[in-house]
Amino acid sequence: MEWQLAWRLFKRELAQGQLMLIVLAITLAVLSVSGLARVSERLQVAINGEAANFIAADRIINSPEKLNPEVLAIADQLSLKHVTNMEFNSMVYAGDKFQLVTIKAVGDGYPLKGQVELANADKVSTQLPVSGHAWYENRLGGLLGFPDSIELGNIELSLSAEISRLPDGGFNPFASAPVLLMRLDDVAATGIIQPGSRVSYVYQFVGEADALKQFEQQAKPLLNNSQRWIDVQTGDSPIASAVKRAERFLLLASLLGIALACAAIGIAAQRYCQRHYDVVAMLKTFGASAKQIRLLFGLHLLLVTFLGIGLGLLGGVLLDLAITQYLPAEIAAYSPPYLRPILLGLSTGLISAFMFSAYPLMRLLAIPPLRVLQRQLEGLQLGMWLHLLLSLGAMALLGYLYSRSIELTMTVVLTVLLLGLLLSILGFVMIRMGHSVGMKTTNPFQLALAGLRRRARQNAVQLVGFSSALVLLLTILALRQDLLNEWQKQLPENAPNYFLVNIAPEDTQPLQAFLDEHHIQATDIYPVIRGRLTHINDEELISGREKRDGVEGRVGISRELNLTYRDSLPPHNPIVEGTFNQADDEVSVESGVAERLDLKLNDTMTFNIDNQSFTVKVTSFRKVQWETLQPNFFMIFRPAALAPFSYTSMASFHLNDEDMKARGSDLTANAAVLQLIQQFPTISVIDVGAMVAQLRQIIDQVSLSLTLVLALVLLASALVLIAQTEAGMATRQRELAVLRTFGASGWLLRAATGLEFALLGAIAGLLAVIVAEFALYMLKTQVFELVVYMHWPWWAIAPFSGAVVVSILGMWRCRQLLNQSCSDLLKAG
Incomplete structure (x- = not known):
């Protein structure tokens, strides 16, 4: 009996389109996980496969x-x-x-x-x-x-x-x-x-x-x-950090996409249950038992879930096939197994549908029969903590199943929890600010404010959905662009493809003259001196092997270092702490080595070069981008400190046939390099052009993966916005009927509705910028190691875009209600 009734209810509501939103939400969640898992795994395998060539x-x-x-x-x-x-x-x-x-x-x-x-x-x-x-x-x-x-x-x-x-x-x-x-x-x-x-x-x-x-x-x-x-991530690969960042971004973006799709499921499930309050009240009035009603709606939800899962898995396969057609052949050749994406999609559909629907379904089943006479009765009013606990539990479980990273999963869950709490408080406060103005309804703006005030609680919840979608979208968009910009800065089109090493002191000036004559733009010529760090603050250092053998002491660097000196630091070595160029006995240390050696400013370091020891003071720490293919050093001294020691030098430059032709030379790049080798036979010329080309190809593949992930997050964001707009339609329909009854014109209602959605979108955009800036600060400093800066254009663009997008979605969804007459609205209500 229950199966037949559930099937009839399912077919009827599916034909009427009432299940469309929840089916789409489940479909998108499953499609995002299964399709994105397949695509991202293919891209990760391809990136690591190409990087393994190094x-x-x-x-x-x-x-x-x-x-x-x-x-x-x-x-x-x-x-x-x-x-x-x-x-x-x-x-x-x-x-x-x-x-x-x-x-x-x-x-x-x-x-x-x-x-x-x-x-x-x-x-x-x-x-x-x-x-x-x-x-x-x-x-x-x-x-x-x-x-x-x-x-x-x-x-x-x-x-x-x-x-x-x-x-x-x-x-x-x-x-x-x-x-x-x-x-x-x-x-x-x-x-x-x-x-x-x-x-x-x-x-x-x-x-x-x-x-x-x-x-x-x-x-x-x-x-x-x-x-x-x-x-490829722990070895001497020059793209190790690029691969790590790309994989972290793919996981982060995928988790955010799952969070958005799950949010859409929760919103759609709440709307689905609200529509059936009267149905449950009627069934209870006609004598249906609680067990029969639970079984009926449980089976109905099961049918909806499996339909969404089936469509989602099919969509995931089609998404993978479609994207594969546009991938380079070397990436498309990699084919990870289908089993994990399918299992992930199935798990996502079941977990998200039931755990995000549990609380709305509990409220639905608790509807009293008396609601047939009193429409305002809703039964269960408490238990939001349970809903929050189930939702966060589902998100954490899905996040871990997908990423297999507890740290990343907990970061996303805690961020979502903090985001929801902050947005709920700020949104409710900002909407309540319109209390005094909202009492008057003589023009569209005042009527819009009145609508915001009347639905303060519902709008605060909607703000969480709208703002969450915008926050996640802004975060992914900014991280993608920053990562691409970072890689582009590290590997620009004119990145060095030749290195000159073992340059003798007497060859420095003739070499510079040769480079100037052929208009070859090289980096500075850096002196290189090999030395060993022996003491920090007069404490003798031991090797890692000695530490493992039980020797007590401070661990140093158990090999000789390549040292250089300059009057000023290189332009691509920004100081993160301290100053340079203040005294002859100072040294600037790369920040990673400083952390490894537990160095502090004003510590002293003793070096041994050619059996001679000297001591310098640490005055600054530098950030070094090792992927830039520029000459980089752990330690940079002042010239006076290393003057007594012999040295060779090194430099790098970019050269190709187009450069030589643009400079009016008849020589090819190879011919110019051959002349350099013949004129300076003791200088070693290292050609890294092939490696640069391979590195640039891998970065292009990473860029493609970031774009694909961004597109899916955009789709999930749009569905959340649609779900939030849909959630308030029943209340809005009753209010429009009342306002029509009291003589409000169609123009006034359309203008007020558009302004109400625009104000809601503008507030959501403003809150999204605040939270997105905070989220980006945490992600850049704790996860991706990127430069932190404010996105000032967002403070104008995001509120405006939020107002436009939300108002368009709202007006599109309300278009039928706004065009109906007063009698039609009263009949439908």
Whole structure:
């Protein structure tokens, strides 16, 4: 009986369109989660996949000793491909010349990701050097006079190809030793590796995401303190921070989209239950039991929920298929499994529909039969705390299921709770301010204020919905733009694509003259001196290994640092605390290192260079953007502090064929660089153009993902606005009937209604700006590490836009009511 009645009620209300809003809300929630999960997972996998080319693998284990065979056995069990490489320093000889090099001995299968690019035009290697041969960097050839072969230990290697770029070459302009690539099988014959030799074993792995996750869980506990686990986010990838920020943004925006869709479900469910107050009262009057009514409306809600879930899952699949058509081929090639998005969509539909509808449904079932005679009776009046608890619980559960991050989930939940409380208080106070004016109704403006006052409680709730949508929209819009601007500033079109290192002091002036002659705009030439930090505040520092072995003391940096000096700080190194250029014995420290070393202003630091010690005072901390491909340093001194020590220098510049042609030169960029190498054979030229192009491609992919997420949040925001407008239609219909009865003209009612919605939208816009500025401050300082600034144009644009959008939505929804006659309104009411 109940099933048949629920089915009939469902079909009737579906045909009349009364279920449209709640079905759309559930559909959007499921579509947002399933479609967005699929799209964002595809983009995250693609971004990480492309970024993995920077380390030539998905995962790396770097070890000073051979890896535990059990770890490789686990990789084999999970069907992961892996390759073993070795890296160490050694001297090579060519005739009477010798040079320190970094030996990169690679095994079969290297590289697992990316490609080795050779210097010959458009030549990409799919093979490794054959036994007895080696490949070399250009600067090694220049330093040794481009010999046909070299001696390495006990063997002689033929130099058969010049390397243009290695996929895992990283980016270290301070590296003093050029790279020599050889076969791992040839290392034993050299006789170089002996017990106690300093060697890095590099184990690279690739495979499916689930297998990699299992491998990480099983292999990490088997690693010791000297072994490092590396991926694209923790390794030496120059786009690590870009990938992290993009993933955090995708998760944050997705969670906000879920919150908006759930808010729309709650609003729609409340409206649905209000429409059925009279139905429940009638059923109780005719003798229906509480159990029968609960079963009837429970089944009805279940049918509505499954319809919304079905449409949402279908929409999610179509959304993924549609977006995939417009994605670059390298992104579309990545295809994460469908299971998780489908399960997330199903869970979202069920959890949001029932937990956000629980309190409105309780109020519906508590309607007394006497309401048939007294329409103002609504039954259950208490229990909003339960509704709030269920809603926040649902949001937290859905957020965690989606993001799998407790920190991010709790941040969003607490922000939403604070936002709702603040907006409710401010909105109610601001609306009550119209009390004295709202008593008069001689013109549209006064009538609009009177309407705001009469519906003060309802309008305060509506303000929460309107403002929440605007806050989340402004937040996502600002973060997206700031992230893109930040990446664009870090990697502008003229970002350096060549680095010059090992510049001798006597070559500094001739080099500058060469750059000026060819109109090459380079960065400043920075002196570079290697030194070791030994004491802080006269306290001797220990290494991390010593700390792990139980030695007491303050941990320092267990390697030599590259130091520089200047009269003033570089323009891309803003001071975050302190001052510079006040005394000869001062040092400016990068803020991240300062935090790691627990440094304070006016602390003293003692350095050792060439067995000479000197002490300086910390006078400032700097913010350094390491992704800018500019010369950057942990420590910057005043010239007097480092004057006694010998140094080499470095610089970087941007150069391409278009630049040379624009400057009136007949030379190509390669020809100009070749001239520079010939004129200054001791200077090492590092070409990072290919890496810059790959980095820019990844940032373009990230930009696309941010745009897609923004579009879905826009859709969710629009649905919340529509749901809030719909929620007050019944009350507004009765008021219009009364005003028509007392002779109010159609023009007056239309003008007053439009002004009322406009005022509500303007207040919502103003409140949204206040809260959005606060939310952006918290997110930028605590999550994304972006520069904080006020968005002054918003203070005018947001209230105006809120007034326009809300008034248009309100007038569009009220258009039929405003065109009806007094008798029609009374009959419908």
